[in-house]
Amino acid sequence: MNPVRIGLLGLGNMGRFHADYLSQKKVERCELTAIATSDAAKAAKYSGARLFNSPEALIDSGSVDAVVIATPHYSHTSLGIRAFGRGLHVMVEKPISVHVADCERLIAAHRKSNRIFGAMFQLRTEPRYQKLKKLIVTGDLGEIVRVNWIITDWFRTEAYYSSGGWRATWKGEGGGALLNQCPHQLDLLHWLFGRPARVRGFCQFGRYHNIEVEDNVTVYLEYPNRATGLFVSSTGESPGTNRFEIAGERGKVVIENGRMTFTRNEAPMSEFSREAKTGFARPDLWNIEIPTENAPTQHATVMQNFVDAIIENKPLIAPGEEGLYSVEVANAALYSSWTGQVVELPLDSAAYERKLNEKIADSQFEKKVVPVSAEDFTKSFTR
């Protein structure tokens, strides 16, 4: 088969990152043949690619087999639907849409299209999370009873929020930390533990920055088996923490500071509790250090998998439709914060969309855009 002709929509921070590794041929059996950008100067270094001044023009051109959508979140839905309608395969950046109703529209368009739909959830390729998934799937960790993720090291400055007109407003971005920084972690929570039954969010809006959306978040999750979860995140805290702790019947896994440890209960804890004859007995523990290394090419790996899926129907690392679940928890956490109530899942997507539209209509916020000088965007990727 001929190489898959890829068209890139958006040449901002993320789009340039994709363009770099694609044009350096780090993904096989594909070619970056087209780019949609309003800034032709930024595209000059990708000399083999045909330029379009709008994503719609690229999609309609008939000159590509697949598109990579790296534009602001709201446009993921409209551009994705348009691309599926033109018979193109779609790789969409996270979040797949801003809210669940838009996810549903995008997923419906995909179902009608019979094309490949991937989402850029590159953290799924990280060995530490793959090993954690293996511990869960094999039953080595036992039934999960508690999940805590404190990820408060997403520090962002005022300059970051002022840098793009679309950022950090209800109208432009549709959310803050939950929609921009946290989708990867929320995706991993779903990929590892499934869909919670209910969510209670405590979001603080503009707590650390002059923005109208959330920059400090505490979310309580409850799963169908009564396992509990706590997800804490912030873009204003320094130094912040990134600690992922999972407790199961067979022990506890902690991922923090580049280490992954598994403290294993020699006997499942509830069984031990039922059978012990003395009050203060505890299961014997085995301390296991699980080796992990960083995956150096997370995005290119997910993109290679997308190309392989197009050519030979290889299963996707991150099917696009699974992107709904991280959006659902983000939406539920916001909805719960606004209403002061626990939100049962599945989320009422129409009710959430109405509420978000009210926020947009009622917004008094005036965005002042101050462009930032060039800096190393890859520093933003989570460790």
Ligand SMILES: NC(=O)c1ccc[n+]([C@@H]2O[C@H](COP(=O)([O-])OP(=O)(O)OC[C@H]3O[C@@H](n4cnc5c(N)ncnc54)[C@H](O)[C@@H]3O)[C@@H](O)[C@H]2O)c1
């Ligand atoms: N997977 C990851 O690790 C990762 C990292 C960063 C960003 N992202 C995602 O990539 C997307 C883009 O983020 P970014 O940081 O590159 O933003 P950015 O502001 O740097 O770039 C956005 C690009 O889209 C263009 N654009 C703006 N409005 C548009 C519209 N309405 N229609 C079409 N194009 C438009 C802009 O001109 C710009 O080229 C976001 O959805 C973000 O969540 C993913």
